[in-house]
Structures are given as structure tokens and as C-alpha cells.
Amino acid sequence: MRKILVLGGTQYFGKKLVEKLIANGDDVTIATRGTKTDPFGEKVKRLVIDREQKETLAKAFDGKEWDLVYDQSCFSPIEAKDTSEVLNERVGRYIFTSTQAVYEFGTLHKEENFNAFTFPIEYKGRREYPGYEGYKEAKRASEAVFHQLGKFEVVSSRFPIVVSEDDYTGRLKFHVDKIISGQTIGIPAPDMRYSFIDAEEAADFLLKIGQTDYSGPINPGSSGDISLRELIEKIELLAGKTAIIEETGHSDNMSPYALPGSWSIDTSLAVGLGYKFVDLHKLLDALINHYITAHGKITE
Template identity: 35%
Template sequence: MGHICVIGGTRFFGRTLVKRLLGEGHKVTVLTRGRSGDDFGHTVSRLSADANDVDALSEAVAGHEFDAVVHQMCYSPVAALAAAKAFQGRIGRLVMTSTIEVYTTVPGVRPFAAAAELDPADHGYDVSLPWLDPDFSDAHYGEGKRQAESALTDAAQFPVAFARAGHVLAEGEFTGRLAFHVDRVLAGARIVTHRVPGRSSFVHADEIAGYLAWLSGSSVTGPVNASSPDGMAVRDLCAVIEAATGRTAVIEELDDPVGDSDLSPFSYPKDFGMVVEHEFSPVGAWLPEVVRREISGR
């Protein structure tokens, strides 16, 4: 078994990843800013640093060696370059948790894109942009991830894999995107979508955590798409909630819904998904239980 460092493993599927690695017999070190606690007890080692600060990160990992790093907090080329320098000579490989959002606004990418259609080596990066400003980074989330992939591809002198995760769903997920739909169906409140909203790609939190654990011990490099193989539109998600609640979703399709406070976070004007090469479970195999657990938590 290996020694795996997880950067940012204290919430959502990061916690699931840490527990998965521990269950597989790995030694795990969790590196965070130290601002929030965890429930891992004495089962993990802990380091504290801001992953965007190359000096602090280098100081934190000095004297440590890892078989792999799973980077959950690499949102920009600033963090990517910090990792490339701090971990040089200290790790066997790095797995960056990336996102489906890297495919937004990229010319020539198909509605359901293959990983090879977006080569990190071709994109480039700009560290002069205000990536540490939360307002800027939130508004440029997909671009930040694209540039992070490019920066690691350019600067890392160790093998790197990029797991481009679909929209991650589980009960109680911290973004509130599943709760957005459940709450509105239960309340009979409107859910706004684009006219004939497109399908997108989704993945269960447990499955993406398991895949990241597998990647940390594999020889895979470069970008890989990580999601269920079948796409899902907002109406499909609402149909599962309707079946679990016995309520009817109030869906309102608009030609130009941008800016509407009731716009579904999963509504797209056309298909926006990924072709997946790794074997993941279809959405229908896990979504109904996720929805039932989300409802039972009310």
C-alpha cells in the first residue's frame, strides 16, 4: 500500500476519498489550511498550508515523500505551479480533480466531448490574472481549471492525471444544487430552465471518490472524463424527485432564463456532457437512492 497525500480532503467527496484510501490500507496525509476540522481522528496525518502559497506549501511538505498526491483544491494556475514546485522530487504522481466545466466556451468541442478534444498542452495559462480574488475565480471556474491543467502539464516534472468529473451528486452535497430541485418540488415552487434544456453528465460522489483512489495508484496520465455514461436533463432529475415525493415539479421553460433566481443550476441551452471511457454506473442505478436520502434528511 502507498502513502497518499490528499489536498483538501475534509468535505463532500474529499472525505469519502480519504475514507476509501484508508479502507484500502493506504497511509493518508491530509493537507488543508487548517480552518476546519475533520472526523478522521488518529487514522490520518495532517499538514497545514495554503495550496496557493508556494512557499508555505513547500515548507509544509519539506521532509515528506508521497507515492501520490490527489489535489482537490487546484482551482487555478497559481495553485498548479505551487504544487509543481513544492512536490518536485517528493512524489510519484499527482492526480488533479478537474471538472466538466473545462469544456465550456471551447470552440470545436462536441456536445458530448471526449477527453482528447481538449489537450491541456494547447491551452496556456496566465498567472497575472486575479485568481486569488474569490469573485474572479468563482466567475471563471471552468477557465481556472483549464489553466490549472495547462500549468501542471507545462511545469510538473512528475506524472499528472486530470480527472474531469461530471456534476457530482450525493445527499447533503455542499453546493446545494440537488437540494435546489428537491426543495422546489416539495414546495410546488417553479424551476426555470432553458427552452428544451440539454443533457449534461453526472457522477455519484462515491464513484468519483473511488475513481480518484484508483487513479492515485495507476499509471494513467493526462485528462480523463469521469462520470456516468448516460446524460441527464433537468426534467430527468425532476422525474426522479417526483417519483420519490409524489409531487409534481413545476417546470417553466424560457427562451432567455439567464439571471432568473429560479433557474436550475443544471439547465443548459444545449447538450453539455462528456464521453466516458472508464466504466461508471448509469445515473438510474444510483440517483433514486440519492434523492430518497436527500428527502429523508428534511
């Protein structure tokens, strides 16, 4: 039985990962701030930590060791450094949930397009990284710390936009609801392109790569990408409604996918290693139809 530590694991696909680890028969410990309830009951052990307070990590992890760590909650290089130092010689393998945002804006990025092994590290806390640009820099620097310190074997899983029926962000649902309701959506740059992954497949990927000896960065997700224009056209077709789009928008109608540039990844490395992901259009069609049905039930 493997002993596994999950930093986070009480929200979205992190929660799905913990459920899969339990089903796999692993001995699972989750470490969180302890402010959220979870559905795991007595199936997991629990530790209370604050990623911004190194001493809480040292206290919680004292005298303990694990075969594998999944990090779902690191958002700064200081947190990465503190965790690496505290867990040094307590774990041999570390899987960091990163993001396609480590790449510059652009399309179909391959893993070598961002080199975490040479990226210059400036140590700052999570509160010093505001907005999308801050998020990008925080994840870049965190990856760099994990790979450059070399405390353990590291996988950086660079996820694209995660979607599912139970997506707590409601970002895809936002577009479906606006179009069905005849409300305006602000999309300044409709030709920006993005990649996606199903939340269940994201959790399954983390489970399976944790059963291998792979190390380094990797891009999981459905192959290819789609523009906002194509996504809107897809919703229009499936909903039988015409979208109202304006190039400028306000906070209440701006598309949550209206980012400053394209962000998409090339997933050929993961696919070549045998990982399987649903076709991008099948994924989006199924979710759009689910949200259309859900919208109809709410308005009945």
C-alpha cells in the same frame, strides 16, 4: 505502505477519498488551511498550507516525500505552478481533481476535446476567475500547468456533477423540495444536458486510478447524460407532483443546474479501462426517492 499526500481532503468526496485511503492501509497526510475539523483522528498526519502563499507550501513540505499526491484544492494556474515547483522531485505521481467544465459547452465530450498539453497559460490567482466562466478557465489553466511543466506523471480526472445523499450543495434536493412544495423553479433552457457521478464512486475512482500507472486526462462518471426537462419529469413521476416551471427566474428560485449551456462527458475511456459506475437513471432515481422521503419527514 504507500505514502500519500492529499491537498484538501476534508470536504465531500475528498473526505470519502481519505477514508478509503486509510482503509487501504496507506500512510496519509492531509494538507489544508487548518480551518476545518475532520473525522480522521490519529489516522492521518496534518500539514497547514495556504495555496495562495507559496512559502507555506515550501515550509510544510520541506524534507518530505510521497509516492502519490491527490490534489483536491487547486483553483488557479499560479497554485498549480507553485505546487509543482515545491513538490518537484518529492513525488513521482500526481492526480488532479479537474472537471468537465474544461470543455466548451456541449454534450458527450471525449478527452481529446480539450488539450491541456497545448493550452496557452495565463498565470492568474484564484480570485481573478469569477463565476462559471472563471471556474472553467481556472481549471483549464491549472491542468495545462501540471501537464506542460512535466514535474511528475499527472492524471487529470474530469468529473461531471457530483451527487449523493449527503451532497452539501443541495442542488438536486433543491428541485425535489420545490416540486413537492409547489414552488416555482426558474429554468430558462430546459433542454440543456448534464452528466453525473455518485460521490462514493468518485472517491473510489480516485483511489483505484492511483493504484495504476495511467497518466493523462480521463472522464469518470455514469454513462450518458440527461436534460433538465427529463430530470424534472423524473422527479414529477416519482413524487406524484407537477412542477411549476418558468423560463425566467430570480435568485431564490433559479435552478442551480440552469447553466449557460450543456456540459456532459463521454465516459467510454474509463469504462474501457475497467472502471464501473452505476447506471445514470438508477443513480438519480435512488437520490430523488431519498430526498422525497427526507422532505416528508421534515414536514410531518
